[in-house]
Amino acid sequence: MRKVFQKSLPHLLLLVYVVVILFPLVFVLLSSFKTSNDQIVTAPFGLPSKPTLENYSKAWTQAKISRYFFNSAYLSVTAAVSAILLAAATAYAIARMRMARASKIIYQFILLGMLIPGNVLFIAQYILVQKLGILGTHWALYLPYTAGALPFSVLLIVAFMKAIPSEMEEAAIVDGLGVIGSFFRIILPLTLPALVTVFIINLLGNWNEYLLANFFISKDTLRTLPTGMVGFRDAFQTSYPLVFTGIVISVLPILIIYAFLQKTIIEGLTAGSVKG
Amino acid sequence: MNKTLRNPYVYLLFVLPTIGLYFLFFIYPVLQSVFYGLTDWDGLTPAKYIGLGNFEKAFKDDDFWISVKNNMYFILFSVFVQVPLIICFSLLISGVKRFQGFYKTTVFLPSILSTSIIGILWQFMYHPSIGLFNKFLGWFGVEPIYWLADPKWAMLSILITNAWQWMGFYIVLVLAAILAIPKEINEAAEIDGATGFQRAYRITTPLIMPIISVVIMLSIAGAMRVVDIVLVMTKGGPAGATEVMASYMVNKAIKYGQYGYGTALSIMIFAIALLLTALYQIAFARRQERVEY
Numbered sequence: 001m002r003k004v005f006q007k008s009l010p011h012l013l014l015l016v017y018v019v020v021i022l023f024p025l026v027f028v029l030l031s032s033f034k035t036s037n038d039q040i041v042t043a044p045f046g047l048p049s050k051p052t053l054e055n056y057s058k059a060w061t062q063a064k065i066s067r068y069f070f071n072s073a074y075l076s077v078t079a080a081v082s083a084i085l086l087a088a089a090t091a092y093a094i095a096r097m098r099m100a101r102a103s104k105i106i107y108q109f110i111l112l113g114m115l116i117p118g119n120v121l122f123i124a125q126y127i128l129v130q131k132l133g134i135l136g137t138h139w140a141l142y143l144p145y146t147a148g149a150l151p152f153s154v155l156l157i158v159a160f161m162k163a164i165p166s167e168m169e170e171a172a173i174v175d176g177l178g179v180i181g182s183f184f185r186i187i188l189p190l191t192l193p194a195l196v197t198v199f200i201i202n203l204l205g206n207w208n209e210y211l212l213a214n215f216f217i218s219k220d221t222l223r224t225l226p227t228g229m230v231g232f233r234d235a236f237q238t239s240y241p242l243v244f245t246g247i248v249i250s251v252l253p254i255l256i257i258y259a260f261l262q263k264t265i266i267e268g269l270t271a272g273s274v275k276g
Numbered sequence: 277m278n279k280t281l282r283n284p285y286v287y288l289l290f291v292l293p294t295i296g297l298y299f300l301f302f303i304y305p306v307l308q309s310v311f312y313g314l315t316d317w318d319g320l321t322p323a324k325y326i327g328l329g330n331f332e333k334a335f336k337d338d339d340f341w342i343s344v345k346n347n348m349y350f351i352l353f354s355v356f357v358q359v360p361l362i363i364c365f366s367l368l369i370s371g372v373k374r375f376q377g378f379y380k381t382t383v384f385l386p387s388i389l390s391t392s393i394i395g396i397l398w399q400f401m402y403h404p405s406i407g408l409f410n411k412f413l414g415w416f417g418v419e420p421i422y423w424l425a426d427p428k429w430a431m432l433s434i435l436i437t438n439a440w441q442w443m444g445f446y447i448v449l450v451l452a453a454i455l456a457i458p459k460e461i462n463e464a465a466e467i468d469g470a471t472g473f474q475r476a477y478r479i480t481t482p483l484i485m486p487i488i489s490v491v492i493m494l495s496i497a498g499a500m501r502v503v504d505i506v507l508v509m510t511k512g513g514p515a516g517a518t519e520v521m522a523s524y525m526v527n528k529a530i531k532y533g534q535y536g537y538g539t540a541l542s543i544m545i546f547a548i549a550l551l552l553t554a555l556y557q558i559a560f561a562r563r564q565e566r567v568e569y
Contacts, residue, residue: 006472010368010371010372011372011374011375013365013368014365014368014369014372014375014379017365017379017383018379018382018383019427020440021383021385021386021444022382023408024398024400024401024408024440025397027400027401027408028397028400029278035374041405041406042405067322079339085356086293086294086297086386087294088292089289089290089291089293089294089296090290090293090294092290093286093287093291094291095289096281097281097282097286097287097290098281098282098284099282099284099287102287106291106295107436109295110294110295111314112296112302113302116302116546117497117500117501117545117546118501119501119503119522119525119542119545120309120542120543120545120546121301121305121306121309121542122300122306122522122525122526122529122542123309123312123525123526123529123539123542123543124305124306124309124312124539125301125305126529126530127308127312127535128300128301128304128308130304142565143297143300143301144301146297147297147298147300147301148301149300150294150297150298151298151302154294158295166411173280175283177317178280179280179281179283179286180286182280195526196311199568204388206391208389208390208391208393210390210391210392210504210507210508211503211507211526213503214507215526215530225393226390226392226393227392227436228330229393229396230395230396230508233396233399240406241398243396243400244400247393247396247397250393251389251393254301254388254389254390255385258381258385258388259356262384262445265378265388266381266384266448268388268444269388270445270448270449270452273449273494
């Protein structure tokens with residue numbers, strides 16, 4: 001008896017934690033299928049009596065969630081791709097090319113960026129994008145997102161590239177492959193696991209970013225999901241099911257990526273934080 | 277072969293775009309911050325050099341120090357509430373054999389979600405009439421509490437939401453450290469008759485102190501950065517009760533156009549963050565010996 005108790009007690013306590021985590025998410029999901037505020041107010045945690053997808057079509061088309069969604073998607077992806085391409089090229093130069101002294105200085109210089117907390121630069125970056133004449137356009141997010149991801153991406157990719165043995169590359173170069181060919185055809189494919197990790201981390205960061213998106217963009221049609229959803233909440237304050245539907249739509253892509261790549265995401269994010 | 281890998285043109289081609297972008301969005305803003313921090317620039321009239329005037333103003337600005345105090349609540353809450361819970365739950369997860377992966381994946385989940393979405397979601401948890409908290413308290417006959425509108429409760433409400441978001445992240449960090457401890461140590465203690473609780477308290481916990489130290493450092497860094505959740509959930513209100521340093525700074529600059537003062541505040545934030553980290557290092561982290569197995 002005591003043994004059974006000892007075995008199940010940890011699971012019981014952990015289950016409480018799991019419920020605390022999942023509860024708000026399940027509540028939102030259930031509510032998004034309900035038709036009216038009444039249904040949520042009278043039975044907040046009950047199943048929807050007549051589940052409906054009406055909220056989804058309404059939120060997606062009428063309420064412009066689709067707009068926010070595409071803005072978020074293409075900004076997150078393009079900025080994340082640009083960051084890993086730039087970072088991979090730089091990492092290759094630092095880790096594999098024979099320019100040790102310059103590389104050391106450049107590496108240290110870029111890592112300085114990891115010491116500076118993002119918020120501190122907020123106002124100066126605001127003034128900068130204003131001066132560049134891109135305030136209020138997607139460039140005002142694309143450039144800081146790309147630049148912001150560089151120090152961390154370079155750090156991780158350099159560490160990975162340094163660990164690749166040099167024989168293969170040397171053999172290819174002896175056979176007449178140029179340095180650019182070696183980068184694209186030998187090293188880049190071998191670095192793919194690290195690139196995937198860095199890409200996912202950057203993508204998540206961009207997808208979730210709020211502060212810059214809130215202040216650098218004012219036009220509603222250019223908003224991304226995190227800021228768009230806040231406006232959405234204010235506009236549809238009286239229609240809870242619609243707001244919950246918006247939340248589900250914003251969270252779903254992340255959950256799908258997480259379901260497939262949880263190991264990469266967990267390892268990447270925790271490694272990034274400890275090193276940084 | 278050496279020559280191929282020493283091609284300076286390719287080297288520059290690979291390095292320059294990164295350096296350019298990095299310089300433009302990191303180094304240049306840092307220099308600009310120092311420059312504007314010493315001026316009274318309001319975005320319209322030309323900036324006038326006023327020396328350390330902004331910093332003197334900041335030291336006398338009571339509202340700013342209220343926001344500093346609110347940031348401290350984040351640190352205190354994580355050190356005294358979150359860290360003990362983090363240790364307990366990571367010990368629990370490390371102890372179970374079944375479902376370990378499931379627990380890890382689930383507790384980590386909130387930390388990949390957008391803070392702004394979490395803020396909106398939790399506003400509904402705190403909703404005076406449909407929110408979970410008031411429903412639950414209602415069963416015990418407690419009158420509805422206006423969690424986010426009442427200065428007494430607003431800060432705590434945000435702290436709880438913040439903990440909900442980030443605890444799992446730290447649990448996974450600590451869990452990795454626990455699982456890296458060689459099994460022999462625990463097995464030896466078990467043979468010597470130590471109970472599960474004794475092993476957790478006397479063996480595992482001391483061995484994971486270095487990672488706990490990292491967790492506290494990250495919590496301090498996170499507490500200094502916190503802003504999204506406040507902007508989304510309360511906008512610093514009610515009556516400044518939840519204003520944090522970053523939201524105060526952003527407001528001063530964007531809403532009131534006090535760019536000079538705002539950048540000076542951002543330098544103050546950076547300085548406070550450095551100071552706290554250094555203090556923590558001197559007071560606690562240095563005392564710890566390196567753990568070697």
